[in-house]
Amino acid sequence: MSGLNLNNVTKQFGTFTAVNDVSLSVPDGTFVCLLGPSGCGKTTLMRMIAGLDLPTHGSINLAGHDITEVPTHKRELGMVFQSLALFPHLTVGENIAYSLRIRGVGKEEQKKRVDELLAMIHLPGFADRSVSKLSGGQRQRVAIARALAISPKLFLLDEPLSALDAKLREAMQVELRQLQQRLGITTIVVTHDQREAMTMADTVVVMNGGEIRQAAPPVEIYRRPADSFVADFIGQTNLIPFSVDGAGRATVLGEAVEGLSVSQGAKGMLSVRPEDVQLTAPGHGAITGTVSFVRDLGGAIETFVEAGGQQIVAVSSPRNRPEVTVGQSVGIRLDPETSVVLAK
Numbered sequence: 001m002s003g004l005n006l007n008n009v010t011k012q013f014g015t016f017t018a019v020n021d022v023s024l025s026v027p028d029g030t031f032v033c034l035l036g037p038s039g040c041g042k043t044t045l046m047r048m049i050a051g052l053d054l055p056t057h058g059s060i061n062l063a064g065h066d067i068t069e070v071p072t073h074k075r076e077l078g079m080v081f082q083s084l085a086l087f088p089h090l091t092v093g094e095n096i097a098y099s100l101r102i103r104g105v106g107k108e109e110q111k112k113r114v115d116e117l118l119a120m121i122h123l124p125g126f127a128d129r130s131v132s133k134l135s136g137g138q139r140q141r142v143a144i145a146r147a148l149a150i151s152p153k154l155f156l157l158d159e160p161l162s163a164l165d166a167k168l169r170e171a172m173q174v175e176l177r178q179l180q181q182r183l184g185i186t187t188i189v190v191t192h193d194q195r196e197a198m199t200m201a202d203t204v205v206v207m208n209g210g211e212i213r214q215a216a217p218p219v220e221i222y223r224r225p226a227d228s229f230v231a232d233f234i235g236q237t238n239l240i241p242f243s244v245d246g247a248g249r250a251t252v253l254g255e256a257v258e259g260l261s262v263s264q265g266a267k268g269m270l271s272v273r274p275e276d277v278q279l280t281a282p283g284h285g286a287i288t289g290t291v292s293f294v295r296d297l298g299g300a301i302e303t304f305v306e307a308g309g310q311q312i313v314a315v316s317s318p319r320n321r322p323e324v325t326v327g328q329s330v331g332i333r334l335d336p337e338t339s340v341v342l343a344k
Protein backbone atom coordinates (compact mmCIF):
# COMPACT_ATOMS: atom_id res chain seq x y z
CA MET A 1 0.00 0.00 0.00
CA SER A 2 1.47 3.37 -0.96
CA GLY A 3 1.05 6.71 0.77
CA LEU A 4 0.69 7.22 4.49
CA ASN A 5 -1.81 5.14 6.44
CA LEU A 6 -2.81 5.62 10.04
CA ASN A 7 -4.56 2.56 11.42
CA ASN A 8 -6.62 2.97 14.61
CA VAL A 9 -3.98 5.21 16.18
CA THR A 10 -4.54 6.09 19.85
CA LYS A 11 -2.32 8.10 22.19
CA GLN A 12 -2.88 8.15 25.92
CA PHE A 13 -1.00 10.27 28.42
CA GLY A 14 -1.75 8.46 31.70
CA THR A 15 -5.52 8.12 31.78
CA PHE A 16 -6.04 11.02 29.32
CA THR A 17 -6.70 10.10 25.69
CA ALA A 18 -5.20 12.81 23.43
CA VAL A 19 -5.81 10.93 20.14
CA ASN A 20 -8.60 8.38 19.99
CA ASP A 21 -8.70 5.58 17.41
CA VAL A 22 -7.75 7.68 14.38
CA SER A 23 -7.61 6.05 10.95
CA LEU A 24 -6.63 8.06 7.88
CA SER A 25 -5.30 7.35 4.39
CA VAL A 26 -3.11 10.00 2.77
CA PRO A 27 -2.50 9.16 -0.92
CA ASP A 28 0.93 9.92 -2.43
CA GLY A 29 1.38 13.49 -3.60
CA THR A 30 -1.55 14.94 -1.68
CA PHE A 31 -1.70 17.84 0.74
CA VAL A 32 -3.52 17.24 4.02
CA CYS A 33 -4.27 19.82 6.71
CA LEU A 34 -4.99 18.71 10.28
CA LEU A 35 -7.36 21.38 11.55
CA GLY A 36 -9.07 21.85 14.88
CA PRO A 37 -9.30 23.92 18.05
CA SER A 38 -6.51 24.10 20.61
CA GLY A 39 -6.02 20.80 22.44
CA CYS A 40 -7.86 18.65 19.86
CA GLY A 41 -4.83 16.38 19.39
CA LYS A 42 -3.42 17.54 16.05
CA THR A 43 0.15 18.08 17.27
CA THR A 44 0.11 14.76 19.12
CA LEU A 45 -1.02 13.01 15.93
CA MET A 46 1.68 14.80 13.93
CA ARG A 47 4.35 13.86 16.50
CA MET A 48 3.41 10.19 16.09
CA ILE A 49 3.66 10.48 12.29
CA ALA A 50 7.09 12.10 12.79
CA GLY A 51 8.22 9.38 15.21
CA LEU A 52 8.62 11.82 18.10
CA ASP A 53 5.91 9.97 20.09
CA LEU A 54 4.88 6.33 20.07
CA PRO A 55 1.17 5.44 19.71
CA THR A 56 -0.37 3.63 22.68
CA HIS A 57 -2.37 1.52 20.17
CA GLY A 58 -2.53 1.27 16.40
CA SER A 59 0.03 1.42 13.60
CA ILE A 60 1.44 3.82 11.00
CA ASN A 61 2.43 2.71 7.49
CA LEU A 62 4.48 4.70 5.00
CA ALA A 63 4.98 3.48 1.42
CA GLY A 64 3.92 -0.03 2.44
CA HIS A 65 6.20 -0.29 5.48
CA ASP A 66 5.16 -0.32 9.10
CA ILE A 67 7.04 2.67 10.55
CA THR A 68 5.25 2.78 13.92
CA GLU A 69 8.47 2.12 15.82
CA VAL A 70 11.01 3.38 13.26
CA PRO A 71 13.04 6.28 14.74
CA THR A 72 12.51 9.76 13.28
CA HIS A 73 15.88 10.00 11.51
CA LYS A 74 15.20 6.79 9.59
CA ARG A 75 11.77 7.86 8.29
CA GLU A 76 13.13 10.17 5.54
CA LEU A 77 10.98 13.08 6.60
CA GLY A 78 11.20 16.79 5.94
CA MET A 79 10.04 18.68 9.02
CA VAL A 80 9.23 22.31 9.71
CA PHE A 81 8.25 22.40 13.37
CA GLN A 82 8.15 25.50 15.56
CA SER A 83 10.71 23.86 17.81
CA LEU A 84 13.15 23.33 14.92
CA ALA A 85 14.49 26.86 14.46
CA LEU A 86 17.23 27.71 11.95
CA PHE A 87 20.79 27.43 13.27
CA PRO A 88 21.65 31.08 14.03
CA HIS A 89 25.42 30.68 13.67
CA LEU A 90 25.19 29.14 10.17
CA THR A 91 24.57 30.94 6.87
CA VAL A 92 21.44 30.38 4.80
CA GLY A 93 23.36 27.95 2.55
CA GLU A 94 24.84 26.05 5.51
CA ASN A 95 21.40 25.74 7.09
CA ILE A 96 19.91 24.31 3.90
CA ALA A 97 22.86 21.96 3.33
CA TYR A 98 22.94 20.73 6.94
CA SER A 99 21.22 17.37 6.45
CA LEU A 100 23.16 16.78 3.20
CA ARG A 101 26.46 17.37 5.02
CA ILE A 102 25.67 14.94 7.84
CA ARG A 103 24.72 12.36 5.20
CA GLY A 104 28.18 12.76 3.65
CA VAL A 105 27.05 14.41 0.38
CA GLY A 106 30.06 16.01 -1.43
CA LYS A 107 30.68 19.79 -1.36
CA GLU A 108 29.94 20.31 -5.08
CA GLU A 109 26.69 18.36 -4.89
CA GLN A 110 25.68 20.28 -1.74
CA LYS A 111 26.22 23.62 -3.49
CA LYS A 112 24.23 22.54 -6.52
CA ARG A 113 21.31 21.41 -4.36
CA VAL A 114 21.40 24.59 -2.23
CA ASP A 115 21.27 26.75 -5.38
CA GLU A 116 18.37 24.69 -6.72
CA LEU A 117 16.46 25.04 -3.46
CA LEU A 118 17.17 28.77 -3.17
CA ALA A 119 15.78 29.28 -6.66
CA MET A 120 12.73 27.24 -5.71
CA ILE A 121 11.97 29.41 -2.66
CA HIS A 122 12.59 32.63 -4.61
CA LEU A 123 15.77 33.57 -2.71
CA PRO A 124 18.50 33.09 -5.33
CA GLY A 125 21.93 34.35 -4.26
CA PHE A 126 21.12 34.20 -0.54
CA ALA A 127 23.49 31.30 0.27
CA ASP A 128 26.12 33.39 2.10
CA ARG A 129 23.65 35.58 3.96
CA SER A 130 23.49 35.30 7.76
CA VAL A 131 20.10 33.95 8.89
CA SER A 132 19.88 36.79 11.44
CA LYS A 133 19.55 39.21 8.51
CA LEU A 134 16.40 37.56 7.12
CA SER A 135 12.81 38.72 7.46
CA GLY A 136 10.26 36.38 9.07
CA GLY A 137 8.94 35.23 5.69
CA GLN A 138 12.44 34.63 4.30
CA ARG A 139 13.36 32.66 7.42
CA GLN A 140 10.33 30.43 6.98
CA ARG A 141 11.20 29.83 3.33
CA VAL A 142 14.73 28.80 4.34
CA ALA A 143 13.29 26.40 6.95
CA ILE A 144 11.15 24.87 4.16
CA ALA A 145 14.17 24.55 1.84
CA ARG A 146 16.22 22.95 4.63
CA ALA A 147 13.47 20.38 5.21
CA LEU A 148 13.24 19.59 1.48
CA ALA A 149 17.01 19.25 0.92
CA ILE A 150 17.01 15.45 1.24
CA SER A 151 13.91 15.01 -1.03
CA PRO A 152 11.87 13.50 1.82
CA LYS A 153 9.16 10.89 1.44
CA LEU A 154 6.86 12.94 3.61
CA PHE A 155 6.82 16.67 4.37
CA LEU A 156 5.48 17.58 7.84
CA LEU A 157 4.81 21.14 8.98
CA ASP A 158 3.41 22.16 12.37
CA GLU A 159 1.87 25.66 12.34
CA PRO A 160 4.56 26.76 9.86
CA LEU A 161 3.15 30.22 9.18
CA SER A 162 1.64 31.19 12.53
CA ALA A 163 4.42 33.65 13.45
CA LEU A 164 3.93 35.71 10.26
CA ASP A 165 1.64 38.70 9.89
CA ALA A 166 -1.71 38.15 8.17
CA LYS A 167 -0.77 39.44 4.70
CA LEU A 168 2.51 37.55 4.49
CA ARG A 169 0.84 34.42 5.86
CA GLU A 170 -1.72 34.47 3.04
CA ALA A 171 0.99 34.94 0.41
CA MET A 172 3.07 32.11 1.89
CA GLN A 173 0.05 29.78 1.94
CA VAL A 174 -0.27 30.15 -1.81
CA GLU A 175 3.50 29.78 -2.24
CA LEU A 176 3.63 26.63 -0.12
CA ARG A 177 0.73 25.06 -2.02
CA GLN A 178 2.31 25.86 -5.39
CA LEU A 179 5.65 24.45 -4.25
CA GLN A 180 3.98 21.24 -3.03
CA GLN A 181 2.14 20.87 -6.35
CA ARG A 182 5.33 21.40 -8.33
CA LEU A 183 7.24 18.82 -6.31
CA GLY A 184 4.30 16.43 -5.91
CA ILE A 185 5.41 15.72 -2.35
CA THR A 186 3.03 14.19 0.20
CA THR A 187 2.52 16.95 2.76
CA ILE A 188 0.80 17.20 6.14
CA VAL A 189 0.31 20.55 7.84
CA VAL A 190 -1.06 21.21 11.33
CA THR A 191 -3.00 24.44 11.59
CA HIS A 192 -5.76 25.99 13.66
CA ASP A 193 -6.45 28.50 10.86
CA GLN A 194 -9.34 27.31 8.70
CA ARG A 195 -8.61 29.77 5.90
CA GLU A 196 -5.10 28.39 5.72
CA ALA A 197 -6.42 24.83 5.54
CA MET A 198 -8.99 25.73 2.88
CA THR A 199 -6.32 27.51 0.79
CA MET A 200 -3.77 24.73 0.75
CA ALA A 201 -5.31 21.31 1.31
CA ASP A 202 -6.58 18.57 -0.97
CA THR A 203 -8.07 17.06 2.17
CA VAL A 204 -8.99 18.93 5.33
CA VAL A 205 -9.07 16.71 8.42
CA VAL A 206 -11.22 18.36 11.08
CA MET A 207 -10.43 17.09 14.58
CA ASN A 208 -12.06 17.60 17.95
CA GLY A 209 -11.52 15.86 21.26
CA GLY A 210 -8.81 13.60 19.83
CA GLU A 211 -11.07 12.29 17.04
CA ILE A 212 -11.52 12.95 13.33
CA ARG A 213 -14.93 14.54 12.79
CA GLN A 214 -14.60 14.78 9.00
CA ALA A 215 -11.88 14.29 6.39
CA ALA A 216 -12.84 15.66 2.96
CA PRO A 217 -11.95 18.24 0.29
CA PRO A 218 -12.35 21.86 1.47
CA VAL A 219 -15.52 22.58 -0.51
CA GLU A 220 -17.20 19.43 0.76
CA ILE A 221 -16.28 20.31 4.35
CA TYR A 222 -17.88 23.72 3.81
CA ARG A 223 -20.92 22.64 1.80
CA ARG A 224 -21.60 19.21 3.37
CA PRO A 225 -20.37 19.36 6.97
CA ALA A 226 -20.72 15.97 8.67
CA ASP A 227 -21.99 17.34 11.97
CA SER A 228 -22.78 20.55 13.83
CA PHE A 229 -19.22 20.82 15.19
CA VAL A 230 -17.75 20.90 11.67
CA ALA A 231 -20.51 23.21 10.39
CA ASP A 232 -19.88 25.69 13.18
CA PHE A 233 -16.08 25.42 13.17
CA ILE A 234 -15.66 25.97 9.42
CA GLY A 235 -16.80 29.41 8.33
CA GLN A 236 -19.91 31.07 9.62
CA THR A 237 -23.19 29.22 9.76
CA ASN A 238 -26.69 29.41 11.17
CA LEU A 239 -27.57 26.32 13.22
CA ILE A 240 -31.35 26.21 13.33
CA PRO A 241 -33.32 23.50 15.18
CA PHE A 242 -36.01 21.63 13.26
CA SER A 243 -38.45 18.83 13.97
CA VAL A 244 -40.63 16.67 11.76
CA ASP A 245 -44.01 15.32 12.85
CA GLY A 246 -45.41 11.84 12.17
CA ALA A 247 -46.97 13.02 8.90
CA GLY A 248 -43.59 14.28 7.62
CA ARG A 249 -44.30 18.00 8.13
CA ALA A 250 -41.17 19.93 9.08
CA THR A 251 -41.28 22.76 11.59
CA VAL A 252 -38.47 25.29 11.79
CA LEU A 253 -38.55 28.03 14.45
CA GLY A 254 -42.24 27.38 15.02
CA GLU A 255 -43.25 27.62 11.38
CA ALA A 256 -44.00 24.94 8.79
CA VAL A 257 -41.35 24.68 6.10
CA GLU A 258 -41.77 22.70 2.91
CA GLY A 259 -39.28 20.94 0.72
CA LEU A 260 -36.66 19.86 3.27
CA SER A 261 -35.41 16.32 2.76
CA VAL A 262 -35.99 15.09 6.29
CA SER A 263 -37.53 11.88 7.53
CA GLN A 264 -40.69 11.46 9.59
CA GLY A 265 -40.23 12.03 13.30
CA ALA A 266 -36.71 13.40 12.81
CA LYS A 267 -35.25 16.10 15.05
CA GLY A 268 -31.99 17.94 14.64
CA MET A 269 -30.28 21.00 13.28
CA LEU A 270 -30.19 22.68 9.90
CA SER A 271 -26.89 24.29 8.96
CA VAL A 272 -27.53 27.22 6.63
CA ARG A 273 -24.62 29.37 5.47
CA PRO A 274 -25.33 33.13 5.73
CA GLU A 275 -24.93 33.55 1.97
CA ASP A 276 -27.73 30.99 1.48
CA VAL A 277 -30.27 32.80 3.67
CA GLN A 278 -32.73 34.61 1.40
CA LEU A 279 -34.55 37.62 2.83
CA THR A 280 -37.99 38.26 1.35
CA ALA A 281 -41.01 40.36 2.12
CA PRO A 282 -42.87 39.05 5.20
CA GLY A 283 -45.36 36.36 4.34
CA HIS A 284 -43.39 35.28 1.30
CA GLY A 285 -40.71 33.44 3.24
CA ALA A 286 -41.44 30.44 5.39
CA ILE A 287 -40.19 32.10 8.58
CA THR A 288 -40.95 35.60 9.80
CA GLY A 289 -38.47 37.65 11.79
CA THR A 290 -37.39 41.16 12.71
CA VAL A 291 -34.22 42.86 11.51
CA SER A 292 -32.08 43.61 14.60
CA PHE A 293 -28.83 44.91 13.07
CA VAL A 294 -27.28 45.63 9.69
CA ARG A 295 -23.49 45.62 9.25
CA ASP A 296 -22.00 47.04 6.06
CA LEU A 297 -18.47 45.62 5.69
CA GLY A 298 -17.88 47.23 2.30
CA GLY A 299 -17.50 44.00 0.36
CA ALA A 300 -20.48 42.31 2.06
CA ILE A 301 -23.63 43.30 3.94
CA GLU A 302 -24.58 41.28 7.02
CA THR A 303 -28.21 41.42 8.12
CA PHE A 304 -29.08 40.03 11.57
CA VAL A 305 -32.66 38.82 11.98
CA GLU A 306 -34.39 37.69 15.21
CA ALA A 307 -36.77 34.85 14.47
CA GLY A 308 -38.37 32.40 16.90
CA GLY A 309 -35.98 33.41 19.69
CA GLN A 310 -32.90 32.88 17.54
CA GLN A 311 -30.56 35.18 15.63
CA ILE A 312 -30.07 34.37 11.95
CA VAL A 313 -27.41 36.05 9.84
CA ALA A 314 -27.81 36.70 6.13
CA VAL A 315 -24.89 37.87 3.97
CA SER A 316 -25.39 39.63 0.65
CA SER A 317 -23.10 41.32 -1.82
CA PRO A 318 -23.38 45.13 -2.09
CA ARG A 319 -25.03 44.67 -5.50
CA ASN A 320 -27.86 42.68 -3.92
CA ARG A 321 -28.15 44.88 -0.85
CA PRO A 322 -31.42 44.03 0.94
CA GLU A 323 -33.69 47.05 1.29
CA VAL A 324 -34.26 46.62 5.02
CA THR A 325 -33.99 48.74 8.16
CA VAL A 326 -33.66 47.79 11.81
CA GLY A 327 -37.04 46.90 13.34
CA GLN A 328 -38.53 45.89 10.02
CA SER A 329 -40.39 42.61 9.66
CA VAL A 330 -38.91 40.26 7.00
CA GLY A 331 -39.41 36.77 5.68
CA ILE A 332 -36.61 34.19 5.64
CA ARG A 333 -36.64 31.59 2.94
CA LEU A 334 -34.54 28.45 3.41
CA ASP A 335 -33.44 26.72 0.24
CA PRO A 336 -33.70 22.91 0.71
CA GLU A 337 -30.69 22.52 -1.62
CA THR A 338 -28.37 24.49 0.65
CA SER A 339 -29.88 23.66 4.06
CA VAL A 340 -27.78 20.82 5.42
CA VAL A 341 -29.66 18.48 7.73
CA LEU A 342 -27.51 17.46 10.72
CA ALA A 343 -28.32 14.87 13.32
CA LYS A 344 -28.37 16.54 16.73
Ligand code: ATP
Pocket residue numbers: 013016018036037038039040041042043044045192
Ligand atom coordinates in the same frame (compact mmCIF):
# COMPACT_ATOMS: atom_id res chain seq x y z
P1 ATP B 1 -2.68 23.39 19.99
O1 ATP B 1 -3.34 23.93 18.77
O2 ATP B 1 -2.99 24.19 21.22
O3 ATP B 1 -1.21 23.11 19.81
P2 ATP B 1 -3.28 20.56 19.59
O4 ATP B 1 -4.54 20.25 18.88
O5 ATP B 1 -2.02 20.46 18.81
O6 ATP B 1 -3.39 21.97 20.31
P3 ATP B 1 -2.08 18.61 21.33
O7 ATP B 1 -0.83 19.38 21.59
O8 ATP B 1 -2.00 17.45 20.45
O9 ATP B 1 -3.23 19.59 20.85
O10 ATP B 1 -2.65 18.16 22.74
C1 ATP B 1 -3.83 17.37 22.84
C2 ATP B 1 -4.11 17.14 24.32
O11 ATP B 1 -3.13 16.28 24.87
C3 ATP B 1 -4.10 18.40 25.15
O12 ATP B 1 -5.15 18.35 26.11
C4 ATP B 1 -2.74 18.37 25.83
O13 ATP B 1 -2.79 19.03 27.08
C5 ATP B 1 -2.50 16.87 25.99
N1 ATP B 1 -1.07 16.55 25.94
C6 ATP B 1 -0.23 16.77 24.89
N2 ATP B 1 1.02 16.33 25.18
C7 ATP B 1 0.98 15.82 26.44
C8 ATP B 1 1.93 15.20 27.30
N3 ATP B 1 3.18 15.02 26.91
N4 ATP B 1 1.50 14.80 28.52
C9 ATP B 1 0.22 14.97 28.91
N5 ATP B 1 -0.74 15.53 28.14
C10 ATP B 1 -0.38 15.95 26.93
